Amino acid sequence: MISVPVGALEVAMVQAGVRAVDTLRDTGAFARRLDDLGYRRLWYAEHHHSPAIGAFPPVVLIAHAAASTSSVRLGSGGVLAPNHAPIMLAEQFGTLAALHPGRIDLGIGRGPGTFDEATARALRRGAGPATDDEYRDDVSATLRLLVDEMALGPLPEPWLLGSSTAGAALAAELGLPIAFAHHIRPDNTLAALHHYREHFAPSRWCPRPRVLLCVETVCAETPQEAARLAGPMDVVKAGLLQGRGDIPFPTPEEAGVHAFTADETRALAAFRAHQAHGSPETVARRLSDLVAATHADELMLATPVHAVADRLRSYELLKEHIAPAASGR
Template identity: 85%
Template sequence: MITVPTGALEVAMVQAGTRAADTLRDTTAFARGLEDLGYRRLWYAEHHHSPAIGAFPPVVLTAHAAASTSSIRLGSGGVLAPNHAPIMLAEQFGTLAALHEDRIDLGIGRGPGTFDESTARALRRGAGPATDDEYRDDVASTLRHLVDEVALGPLPEPWLLASSTAGASLAGELGLPIAFAHHIRPDNTLTALSRYREGFSPSRWCARPRVLICVETVCAGTEEEASWLAGPMDVVKAGLLQGRGDIPFPTPAQAAAHSFTAEETGALASFRAHQAHGAPESVARRLTDLVELTGADELMLVTPVHALADRLRSYELVERHVMAPAPRQP
C-alpha cells in the first residue's frame, strides 16, 4: 500500500476515430470521477499541434473543472513559462485561486509543448528557445507578480516541473516544491532529486524540500490487459524515438497490429521497467518501491490509454488495491 497523497495528470489523448471536442467533453467526467475516488490533485498539461494530444489550455481546463467539482485540487502540470507573459500567468491563476480557495495549483515548466518548430516560434512570438537565465527570470517574475500585483486573497500553490538536474537545481534555488517527470526521464530522477534537496533554500512557498513524482501507470485486471491498454501509447512513443510528433493515438487493436523495430522494442521495455504497468499487485509493488526509492511526498499518475472508461477503471483499481485508506475524520 502507498500512503502518500496521489493525484493524476491529464494529457487529453485524442482517440482514433474521435474528435478533439469529444476528448474535451470527457475531461469533465474524468475530473468528477477522480474526485469521487478520492484523488488529491488533477493537473492539465500544455500541448500544441499534435494529432494525439488535445491543444487545450491548462488554465481553461482548470477553470472548467473547478466549476464542475467541489474538493479536488486542480491546476497546470504545467503551463510552459516561455510561452506566456509572467504577469498573465499570475493574473490567470491568481484569479482562479480567489474564486476557488485552497484548490488551485500553478505548475510551471519549460518545454515548448510541441514538436513543431514553427508552432514553438509562434507561441514565443518569433523568439527561439529560452535560455537558462530567461527561464529563471520568467519563473521568478511569475511568482513576484502573484505576490506584488495580483494577490486577490488566497494564492495558488506553485510547483516547478522538472525532468533534468538543471530544473531540479532551479526548484531548490527558488524554494519551490518540485514535480519530477519520472514518466519522461526516469534515468534522471535520483540524480535530479539529490541536486534539488542539496540546493534547497526555504522560501515563503515551501519550508522544506517537497517532492512529487509523476509516473506512467496503467492498471488492469490482468498483466495482459494492461499491456493491451498501454499499446497505443507505445506507438506514439516509438514515433517520438524517430523524432516524429505527428503520430495519431491509435486504438488498442491498431496498436496490437503495429510492427516495432528491435530498437524500439528494447527502448520501450527499458522505459516500462521504470513505470507502473500491470495487474493491481504489480502496480502496488512498483509504486511502493518508487516512493521508497525517491522519498516522494506525493505521487501523480498519468494513464494515457484509449477510452475514458478504461482510464477511470485504472484509477479505480489503484484506489482500491494500492492506496491506503484515508483516515476517518473525527
Template identity: 75%
Template sequence: MLEIPLSALEVAMVQAGSRAVDTLRDTAAFARGVERLGYRRLWYAEHHHSPAIGAFPPVVLTAHAAASTSVIRVGSGGVLAPNHAPLTVAEQYGTLAALHEDRVDLGMGRGPGTFDEGVARALRRGAGPATDAEYRQDVAAVLEFLVEEVALGPLPEPWLLASSTAGAALAADLGLPVAVAHHIRPDNTAAVVERYRSGFVPSRWCERPRVLLCVETVCAETEEEAVWRAGPMNVVKAGLLQGVSRRPFPTPAQAAAHVFTPHEMQALAGFRAQQAVGSPETVVGRLARLAAETGADELMLATPVHDLHDRLSSYALVRSHCGGAGR
C-alpha cells in the same frame, strides 16, 4: 501498502477516428471521477500541434475542472512559462485561486509543448528556446506578480516541473515544491531528486523540500489487459524515437497490430520497466518501490489511455489496492 497521497495528470489523448471535442467533453466527467476516488489533485499539461494530444490550454481546463468539482485541487502540470507573459499567467491563476480558494495549483515548466519548431516560435513570438537565465527570469516574474500585482486573496500553490538537474536546481533555489517528470525521463529521476534536496532553500512558498513524482501508470485486472490498454502510447513513443511527432493516438487494436523495430522494442521495454503497467499487484509494487527509492511525498499518475471508462478503472484499481493516503 502505499501511504502517501495520490494525484492525477490529465494528458487528454485524442483517439484515432474521434474528435478532439469528444476528448474535451470527457474532461469534466474525468475530474469528477478522480475526485470521487479520493485523489488529491488533478493537473493539466500544455501541448500544441499534436494529433495525439488535445491542444487544450491548462488554464481553461483548470477553470472547467474547478467549476465541475468541489474539493480536489486542480491546476497546471504545467503551464510552460516561456510561452506566456508572466503577468498574464499570474493574473489567470491568481483569479482562479480567488474564485476557488485553496484549490488551485500553478505548476510551471520550460519546454515548448510541441515538436514543431514553427509552432514553438509562434508561441514565443518569434523567439527561440529560452535560455536558463530567461527561464529563471520568467518563473521569478510570475511569482513576483502573484504577490505584488495580483494578490486577490488566497494565492495559487506554485510548483516547478523538472526532468533535469538544472530544473531541480532552479526549484531548490527558488524554494518551490518540485514535480519530477519520471514519466518522461526516468533515467534522470535519482539525480533530479538528489540535486533538489541538497540545494533547497526555504521560502514563503515552501518551508521544506517537497517532491511529487509523476509516473506513467496503467492498471487493469490482468497483466495482459494492462499491456493492451497501454499499447497506443507505445506506438506514439516509438514515433518519437524516430523523430516522428505527427503520429495519431491509435486504438488498442491498431496498436496491437503495429510492428515495432527491435530497437523500439528494447527502448520501450526499458522505459516500461521503470513505470507502473500491469495488474494491481504489479502496479502497487512498482509505485511503492519508486516512492521508497525517491522518498517522494506524493505520486501523480499519468494514465495515457483514451477510453474514459478504462482510464477511470485504472485509477480506481490503484486506489483500492494501494491504500494511498487521502487528501
C-alpha cells in the same frame, strides 16, 4: 499499500476516430470521477499542434473542472513559462485561486509543448527557445506578480516541473516544490532529486524540500489487459524515438498489429521497467517501491490509454490500494 497522496496528470489523448471536441467534453466527467474517488490533485498539461494530444489550455480546463468538483486540487502540469507573459499567468491563476481558494496549483515548466518548430516559434512570437536565464526570470517574475496582483487574496500553490538536474537546481534555488517527470526521464530521477534536496533554500512558498513524482501508470484487471491498453502509447513513443511528433494516437486494436523494430522494442521495454504497468497488486507494489527509492512526498499518475472509461478504470482499481489517510484532503 501506497502511503503517500496520489494525483492524476491528464493530457487528454485524442482517440483515433474521435473528434477533439468529444475528448474535451470527456475531461469534465473524468474530473468529477477523480473527485469522487478522493484523488489529491488533477493537473492538465500544455500541448500544441499534436494529432495525439488535445491543444486544450490548462487554465481553461482547470476553470471548467473547478466548477463541477468540490475537493480535488486542480492545476497545471504544467503551463510552459516561455509561451506566456508572467503577468498573464499571475492574473489567470491568481483569479482561479480567488474563485476556488485552497484548490489551485500553478505548475510551471519550460518545454515548448510541441514537436513542431514552426508552432514553437509562433508561441514565442518568432523568438527561439528560452535561455536558462530567461526561464529563471520568467518563473521569478510570475511568482512576484502573483503576490503583487493578488495582494491579500488566496494564492495558488506553485510547483516547478523538472526532468533534469538543471530543473531540480532551479526549484532548489527558488525554494519551490518540484514535480519530477519520472514518466519522461526516469534515468535522471535519483540524481536530480538528490541535488534538489542538497541545495534547497527555504522560501515563503515552501519551508522544506517537497517532491511529487510523476509515473506512467496503466492498471487493469490482468497484466495482459494492461499491456493491451498501453499499446497505443507505445506506438506514439516509437514515433518519438524516430524524431516524429506527428503520430496519431491509435486504437488498442491498431497498436496490436503495429510492427515495432527490435531497437524500439528494447527501448520501450527499458522505459516500461521504470514505470508501473500491470495488475492492481503489481502497480501498487511498483509505486510503493518508487516512493521508497525516491522518498517522494506525493505521486502523480500519468495514464495515457485510449478510452476515457479505461483511464478511469485504472484509477478505480488502484484506489483500493491507496491508504485512506493518503488522500491528503
